[in-house]
Amino acid sequence: MKSLPLSLILSGLLLAGVGCQVKNDPTPIGGQPALPDGITLVESVERETADQLIIPYKKYSLDNGLTVILHEDNSDPLVHVDVTYHVGSGREEVGKSGFAHFFEHMMFQGTENVADEGHFKIVAESGGTLNGTTSADRTNYYQTVPSNQLEKMLWLEADRMGFLLDAVTQEKFEIQRETVKNERGQNYDNRPYGLVRERVGEALHPEGHPYSWSTIGYLEDLDRVDVNDLKKFFLRWYGPNNATLTIGGDFDEAQTLQWLAKYYRPIPRGPQVDEPEKPTVELDSDRYISMEDRVSLPMLYMSFPTVSLHHPDEAPLDVLMFILGQGETSLLYKNMVKNGVAVQASSNHGCQELLCTFTIVALPNPANGKTLADLEKIIRESLAEFEGRGVNEDDLTRVKMSIVSSMIYSLESVAGKVTQLASYEIFEGNPNYIAQNIARYESVTEADVMRVYRKYIVGKPAVVMSTVPNGQLDQIAGPDNWERYQRALPDYMATSDADLAYRRAKDNFDRSIQPPAGDNPRISLPFIWRSELGNGVSVLGAVNDETPTTTIRLSMTAGQRDEPLEKLGLAAITASMMNEATLKSTNEELSNRLQKLGSTITFSADNNRTTVAIRSLSENVDATLAVAAEKLLQPKFDSDDFKRVKAQTLQAIQSSKTNAADTVASVYQELLFGRDNPFAYLDIGTVDTVSEITLDDVKAFHAAYYSSKIASIVAVSNFDRDELVKKLLVFEPWGGEKVTRVALQPFPKIEGTKLYLVDKPGAAQSEIRIAKRSLSYDATGEFYRANLMNFVLGGNFNSRINLNLREDKGYSYGARSGFSGEQDYGTYVASAAVRTDATQDSIVQIEKEVRHYAESGITKPELSFTKNAIGQRDARRYETPTQKLAFLSQIVQYKLDDDFVTRRNEILADIGQEEINNLAREHLDVADMIIVVVGDKQTIFPGLKELGYDIVELDADGNLVE
Template sequence: MLQKIGLSIVLTASVIGAAEAQTKLVEKVTKKGDELVIPYEKYKLANGLTLIVHEDHSDPVVHVDVTYHVGSAREEVGKSGFAHFFEHMMFQGSDNVADEEHFKIVSDAGGTLNGTTNRDRTNYFETVPSNQLETALWLEADRMGFLLDAVTQQKFEVQRETVKNERGQNYDNRPYGLVYEKTSENLYPFGHPYSWTTIGYIEDLNRVNVNDLKNFFLRWYGPNNATVTVGGDVNPADVVKLVEKYFGSIPAGPAVNDMKPMPVKLEKDRYISYEDNVRFPMLRMTYPTPEAGHKDEAALGVLAEILGQGRNSIFYKNFVKNQKAMSASAFNSTSELAGEFGISVMAFPNTSLAQTEELLRQSIAEFETRGVTDEDLQRFKASAESGLVNRMASVSGKVSQLAAYETFRNNPNYLQEEIRRINAVTKADVQRVYNQYIKGKSAVILSVVPKGKSELIAKADNYKVDTSKSVAQPQDYSNLKYTKAVDSFDRSKRPTAGQAKAVSVPNYYTAKFKNGLEVIGTKSDEIPTVTLQLTIAGGHRLSAANPGKAGISSLTAALLNEDTENYSSEQFSSELDKLGSSIRIGSGTEDTYIMVSTLKKNLDKTLALLEERMFRPKFAQDDFERLKKQQLEGIANQSTQPTAIATGVYNKLLYGENHIMAIPTSGTTESVSSITLDDVKQFYKANFSPSVTDLVVVGDISEKEIMGKLDFLKKWEKKNVTIPADVKTPAIAKTKIYFVDKPDAAQSEIRIGYVAMPYDATGEYYKTASLMNFALGGAFNSRINLNLREDKGYTYGARSGFGGSKFAGPFTASAGVRADATAASVVEFMKEINDFRAKGITEAELQFMKNSIGQSDARKYETPGQKAVFLGRILEYDLKKDYVAKQTQILNTITKKEIDALAAKHLPSDKMHIVVVGDKKTVLPELQKLNYELVELDTNGNPVGTSSVK
């Protein structure tokens, strides 16, 4: 319920020489009954800052979000990437927060943090224990009001390299990574705010100087262009006082006006293309549509679902089911100024995209005869309701929603309007938007083809961006002045934390059925949903006895998502969608998992579908042939991906030629080719058993109620399943570099490590993997990441970790790095590992680790997913109820001496594999100068030459 309030409340001002600042309570929204609403109070400070507070005492955590209404759309031609660049700079310290301290302070407080940039806004956020609220607000206010003097040329240069690394990793070096950039350039006229992407162009990043960046900040990052949203275990009056204290004295920036929508219209189809390091030709067709919040947005969402989402879509039937493509999809994506109706088809190798386009146009036209059904609308509305409910699972989800609605709708309570619009969509609306935006309309049609296969493009390029005409609206960066707040308190003093609240692990119940299936569950009534997670032990490891059939676990799981005895896969999917539920089966290294999510009101119908899916699979021959073909294509595609090559070669070296872990979970071309449908049926029959299955239940349901609904699992027939024992891995005599050539790779992939030990919750693994490694490579402020990313600018991120399960898993240090910094990165990785092994942890690092891990418990059990992971681990490893308390005791009492001993024991830097995948002509000469023996391998891990080097 919305209450409009015009009351002014006077709070203690912190501004010297100014009249007491007034903060106005603008409105208060409360929840009535079962309505879907996020309660909040909205305030306006005298300097224009908007404050929204959501009170939720269900967990002792608080989420702080600061959203600035500035994204890449506020940039200028030739100066792209500023908003995103500034996202990086905002973590580099301010007047009262030292370089790298923002991450460190939040981590030290037991919190987590990040920032994101899109076309229309930039946001920064922290989730911390609720007693650390003041610290989070102090940090955010310091970078809003006291940033620019801390922006040095050196920091600027390092972050410029980091952003370029991010572009290399996520755009230039990623398959299809330039699709969005190419589409944007050619869909929007030159100078349109959406004609470039948030990452920006390398040439613009090279051109920009530190003063350009400072001016961008002064223009857009004032409190009057920001919304601070605080949610969680808080008292609104306390939040208002703290926000007034830390933000109230920051002077307003220049006035910022909302941008007006700038939709585009194309006069004819624009064909464009480029060659990429890919296996599958891809066709991307993009139609211009209206902006977010437009009355047609929901109807276009329904149209996208009918055309290209899920198994009941036209594209699925015509492309995927008929084996004309790997995948085909459609989405209507909206932003503040314009929207895009995007259609993507991933064709099979050597397919002419002209044929793909022809079938695509026929499929679009098929909508005219198919039309819109009541079921279409029911599926869309049920899925939308379920999605909105699940956004409420965490404080961060609710806060993010409030912040977005306020920024773009000036109404944090827009959720009610969104629900109204979704429910109001009619068949006629969907037909109308099809005619208005798609039928007979022009699009940007992009072909992405493998290198050297230009003959596969849909049609010759017929459009080139006209850079002589620009629709850019110049931004005014004149007369900008940096004025700092004047306060009556000392901002340099970090706030002291409040009294920490005790964090209790979820209460849970357990049961064991006569057939061996074990159950663990907990009641959680914050949102009206139920989550079930079935874990069937075995997975890929079951193929250890028969590696010639490796990949069968993945193929079996995929087939279980297809037809059943009583439903086609399309009918099954439709039934789920009408409930807003999901049932997903997948397979991993050591298990097959079944994930079930449903609204509480639809649990019974969802469980009936789960029973059908688990126990009455059809295993149809046509489904098998299609999925086997897709799996084989996926395996072939791995050889084009540097990350997959690096991981595959690394695993082969770690485990040895014949070990099941040396084979990817998808299998090999040879192994999957040999699998028959009878093999799958036998694998299912022999290995799907309650005797090796755990069930986790989390949600708005009691133990008694859920147990009364699980008879179908109690009747599940028990089988004798043997999980193969682990096989000893080959010893590493000495550290060597293994190099794999990936011609012209802009980045190199590095993996360093050895096979370490299995998981345990309170023994040496916990002490080593969770505690010892934290300072080395387990946190943002770890030695490895600070060195390679923050100090050197070699990478977008570097890390190390231990991967043990019931079986011994590897210690791995890894990163994707700049090609020209490959050898230097290897040197820095090994220097950090060697130093930590030899000298151990510092007292400061030890205390930071204890604080960070010890106070993070408040964030561990908030969402249904987090609770499910926690409970699942208890069953999987047969843990006692007090294991968390024992971990806490170990954490609190572990000493530097113990950590140092663990480092010396578990970081055998003289007996590790170093795998590097990169461009030979750029990388190899520098690697050969390092003091390691170097072995060249092909992409399958087979030697192609050996050379001893100094």
């Protein structure tokens, strides 16, 4: 078997390390001035030709052990700053799970020199965005800001690396402990299938293995510790010698090095950190476990332990994953989904530093009557079929291209490049690992794939987990033969102040002074070009020459709004059918072609539009567009495909009823816009309406609404206008009749505030929506001004509503409010998922904040914060092809002038307190709003009655409960 030709990856593209120059010379190079004291240049990776697929960087080391990676990219006036610590839940002790994630929260709670919640405020006011993430193996904190804010970000990150602990109080600890509990409730306990991975992790790993608990940890562990335990964890793992600081974007290298020396060099190194041991994970036999849950469908989850991150066998196992269970070319799709046995079946190979797992997941189609035992049998038969079938050259070509193209797409943003550099440094000690990474997949052979299949999968024990709806244990794959152990927790030993060995930095400057911003960067909007195809389809485009990729969005102004009420879900099902077979090709053949091109084509429909999203490596765009045109112009509308798509849609609807967030959204939209408007329902329809949709209905909707007369194209590519338009001529044969939009029906009258309650027995949280009909979309009108008004109330992390419910009360993982609108209608919604026992007071607090803001208005500091935060965001709004595409789509969908952003900036600069306050009084009258709550009625109903509102009980479909 030959390796995949590089020409298939990208024409003229060389791999990193082949034709790139790596210098390992600590002396100044290329005329670079002498480095600041305490900073050493480790290596420099440079691009020798413009078309090399590498990420140029310079790697430095500070004498306190901090690793610094600098990647200059002057294409946009922004910088991305990432600090990755080599610590995650895998470094935690038994009985102290969740510490790494907990500390991710604490790192945003202020330092000696930054006020509580100040980190969010400073970054937002700088026009930036930020977050932090925790995995089993690492924790990272990152900001993307305009380039003139770099010094401020370095000061912020250094402050929480070296000056955090004295600001960490027991009170902050208690609040964030509640926030973490709310996060667990929202993302694990209150989510369908949310506990599956935790249960599988317990069964797969030996007790005490660092992967035997989830990253968020156990609530009982969080409840048994105090703030000093958390401080001790920080002192052990959060030293500069266990961190990598990566900066990408538009910056001056010499100045940046001076700032690094100033802010980071005084921070003392922490304890020695060695590479973690990789304990062996072996199962002696299949472990069957099961769980009842509030789900609509049973799910089978099989997990095999394999290797570890970047192990030589990882790449062939990834290839095996694709062949077995990724996409329409896979065996699991053929044997389980294509024939209607399952609504979903796939495989995955997730890799972490200590262990990778090969998983197979399947959900049965209830119309077929199969149990999870039946599904397991088919899965094992599919594995046996693979052994007989083997691996062919087409498999390798397809899979390798899918993997390599995803790496190329990840380079479209500075954040993506920084993330790769940081990850490679943390786990390989080599930011330039991209060459070796691609080479790993290039070298995979048929024999490699068969070898790892036999070594890790066939005949090997796995954890087989069955998750079934409450009361359906007869559906499980097999009787449980492994019992969830009672965790053996060590006696708790409190950490005293004397146990904490603080490391104090010594500065020769006043670190409490926040660095000023540099000169405002010059923002350049994407240069827009226009054209039109011969059939009248308008084309709006922009050039992006930073990566050799092309992104296209073809849209038609027809969607759920245009469906008959008795056929709700028709637009979505029609779009799904467009993703299936054509008159010329089967779905498997289409999928095979696209995977070998490294391309994706997806049809979808929402309330008002049907969209074809196309993404391709530019060298393959002609072949990709040929597939897109075939799908658009020659759909087969096969009856077997229709049966499968319809069954999948029905199951998606049933599943949405078990998700409280989906339920509350569908209920409040129906109440606001009425049952006579199709868009008031979930896009996928209802069980009753979808059950009535026929294949003829799909064909009729396609004939009526898939018309070039209501279509437009937006595109971002490294091709210029003439080149790309020539390629888009493949759509010129497309015709169609003129289309008239369906008129909106009158909206129901809202008469005073009512509270609508949907019972979700046993829910760990309550979903709350306080909502009203409001302004339709207007990019430079009152809609835009109203969102400016809402920014400090509920439009950012430091908003009044979020600080109240999350940071002050610990009721919620996050709370927000905002205006959203289409051309003909809009809403104002305040939302939160809250602790069940805090449901009543959460409603009180949200209403209090809204009323107070409407009565008292915005403060001068809040207005200044709003102007600064929103006024500087443009520096990061047009970086990636996806962002440019969204900008172009706005112009097309809402018929905006090209300079609408300039007009917005003028509005922002001119708006004052009086106008903001008038908008608040006009649009924030609580008496005009309805309240919808989805939660455990038995627990929350007494408190809701005390609010004094009329309570109307509804079911999950929005029908009155008698």
